[in-house]
Amino acid sequence: MSKTLASLLKKSTLDDHDSFLQAADDALKASSNDTQAQQVKAVALVKLERYSDALKYFDENKGVEESLPEAYSYCLYRSGKFEQAVEAASAAQKSRGAQHITLQAAYRAEDWDAAVQAYNTLSSSTVAKEDFDLRVNKLAIDAEGLWLEKISKSAVPRAKTDDLAAFETAYNAACISVSKGQLGEADVLLKRAVSLCEHHEELSDEDKAVELVPLKAQRIFILQRIGKAEEAATLAKEVEASMKGAAVDARTRKIAESNVLTASTDITNPFMAHKMFNSSSIPKEERFFANQSAVLSSNERTVQMQSFKYDGLINAARRNLKGDALPSTSSDILLTSMFEAAALARGEVSKAAINKVLPELEKRPNDVGLVMTIVQLYILTGNATAAVDALHAFFVRLEKSTSEKDKDIRYSPGLVGLMISLYRSQNRRSQLKQELAKSATYWRTKSKAPSSLLRAAGIALLESSNLEDAQTASDIFDKLYEQEPDDHATIAGYVASHASSSDSNSTVQSLAEKLKPISDLTSTIDVDALESTGIPQSANALAIAQAGTSRKRKAGVPDDTSSKPKRIRKSRLPKDFDPNKKPDPERWLPLRDRSTYKPKKKKGRKDDRTQGGGNVNESLDISSRAEGVRSEVVTGKEGGGKGKKKGKGKK
Template structure:
């Protein structure tokens, strides 16, 4: 093995142990000074640098040494991964054969939040059945599944529920808990995290220091779950036990510090601002995932708003919004838009905030985050009409665009849901159906169509009586059935939309649905018939007490007409004539009322018919006053109204 190496390095490697990496590195450096082109020594130096966690030095040495990249491809890919150059690492590892390269690519893709590729890689690795790796592969697969659920990329049919094997080790229990959090099942996550803690504390394979390192992120995650469940007292007690500064990696330290601040019952924004920024900047090789970084960035700017740093927020967020000239629904751009609007509002809400934010819309008419902020303010202020007009104007601009990406944004599920919600508030059911139909027409031919949106559109179109809508619903459920053949909701929609077209095909699919007999097996039909129409509790009480004042119908069923007394009828009553429908209204309020002609108008002020010609003038009319002038009257002690004389007049 060492025959081709220099004698000094060969003897060193033969007598050294795996813990002598510093000594190996030193000897390699000495040897390369005399023979810098020795490939074997260069390779050993790279491995020694990796063993010493000096990944930056390893990358630098490989890139500066001519011809070394092609000789140490796997080591180079691993070093790139550890220094945060994830895309380069994944692309390089994909070109290398062997299990090691597949592990590196899977880890890099996982950090890049591309869960589909690493999942496939781990399935391939597990199929090779190498016993020493099976447990690690199962743990890593659990982490990838949890990530897919966090990102909302997991297919509902493929999600694996928690099993007995997940409760056997703290790593698998922790990953299962993260998956439960991704699905919003916080109660189950709380139970799993407690289980993970117990397994970690009683593990015989870990030292006390290793247990402490593993327990800290579990506690931080547990604190998050308690906050989501609203168990503030338990959360505050747990926060007192967490020392985020003890975390070995800065990402866990930052998240832990954030959760501890949220659990505090006494919140001082200025102290929170100081504590939040105590954590050093996270290095690229330990960067947060998007579902971690976005909430943390939101919390950071929120604290800045609470400490009145409006100008700084407006300046920093405007860089992001200006950099995105076309409409964007990227999370970081939307977040910048929200907080840019909040900074300009300066703690104002409602209509005052709208007045301060509207000028920004003239400068950034395609800023979707800004439009959503204004929509929310309009709705809170009770002006749903303006909110609808704002979104409809945006949709018209996007529909007129020739860019395909902007048309996809127009029918993005988030914006479609927003429009539908506004229509529902206003009771515009037809507009809801039209919006869903438009979205379905746009997405039904695309491979990346959002399934939930197509399902909602299909269900809405099935309720329509139009043949065109029925045909569109049929096409939608045909596409959904191809992509989700085992989804019962999809099958039900397909059966309903094809019921009159092809009975043979529909029959095969109908068998997959729960039968009617099974659905009604617990329903007592005789009891329903005997019970009849449900009555209110008040009516039932009266019936039980026998206090009803209504007379029952005669047994024969012949009802006698009710006799009306003549004294209650008008004098000119005629049974053959139809009663006046407006007879209950006062005469002057009826539609056919016309005032009599020739009658003089009412007298002004109750005076004589001669008005002021020769008669006494009523001074209270104040005929000399200017039009629109208000008469000021003061009340005397006796209660009579008198004019106040001007000063000096008698």
């Protein structure tokens, strides 16, 4: 180390990074090529969290960048350049510090495979005081894997007792439960995390306020999802008050403000909500996760819609959407298209609104967002047939395409699931099975097939009596078993599809033993109670029976099942009602349908006359005429009388 730099550093303390920076600058003024002074300056800038200045200095001095790969990669990570941080950390000869940076940067970049690899490298060797940090990282990686659908729900176990000992692990365990859709369990874990943070002995009150913001903001989201709106609104006021004096980072603050705004019941003015949502700005280096970014973008456009900023949404969509990028399932492009359609319809749901959106679909026929919005509008207006036709036409266009990307979108699980739902709503069972079979046939040849889609197709085809469908189901579960050999649903489908095959009886038998026995599944069922209860009726049958009972009660019909006759109000009884006289059992039938009914004869007509009123001649043969019997002419009036004079002016 140079004498000048050494003498300056002797006057500084280890935490006095400003002094380090000043000493390095003074040394560089004397010798601009002082390598040690350059390194001290770079590290001091990183320690002072001046990451933009540090990156600029690294770029201007490539030798410093190469000599301090860990500091450089950490600076990239804190600047939001996660992909570059992973590459820079790999140049640090796989040091333990570089592996930690790789793990964090890969996790933030949503490069799940790289994050798992870095975690496995770190966990293969133990270092003192790293066990807790690695446990926190493992839970975070599992939660991200579930969000990205990289791993199945069954592959991630439930929270352990050790996870409930600290608020960091309890919070990450709650995030895993949210990823699995187990919101009730997530709420319990978050309550535990909040309690642990509030009673933490080593944290100051200021640090506790900062740590509690993301915990409570996440809980606001969960409370709204499980229908506890009042509790969410109360918690939102608490979070809003605690953020005013807390040094919360910009990304966490933005998410918390969005959740507070959606849960608040005090803000009824849409223009005020728009102002509050856009009150805080996000620095460029702050990057959200993909799912967070999509929700925030949706919230932003929602407040724009509520503020009647229709033209702004339409113009922004037409600037950003390009025909060569379509079709696309990118969340940003989908949201842009959907909100453009909503703005064109002026937020209305009607046939007129559909007519406003259809011309835009003609311009961009392969826009997934527009197609889905049109389908939704058709459903909301009660035209399910048109919804099926619109989605089917879109599928046909993609099937004719030669692009592999278009085919992947055509058979994407979301769109296939939408078509399946439409077919199910119209009870089109044959088309439903055909769609699932076609999708399964396409994905069976792919390396990364969506397991949820294949599983649904296999289950549907197992119900078919067609041998070809049974073979297709068998092939589907073969592929699923290769991908997820430990998934119980996959094992059950494999056993069911191969049970009749003689080639794999030993494999089927061994896999069947892994499933829970039927005796265990039925151990809690009371057979006698089921038999005494009888065959359960459908909801429709129960509704009809209840309606019939209600009508009988209104009509005063006694209930045969009740031991005590129901009292009838006197106002509902006829005036000549005699309680000792048995009522006519046919009184509910129309008069014509009763056994005592006798039609009344019309006045002026005799029994031997026809409808026209003339006498009926008993002998209408030629002989009667030969004997001189005359048929008299009838007037067509009843009784054969003369017709009455018509009133004046009447025709």
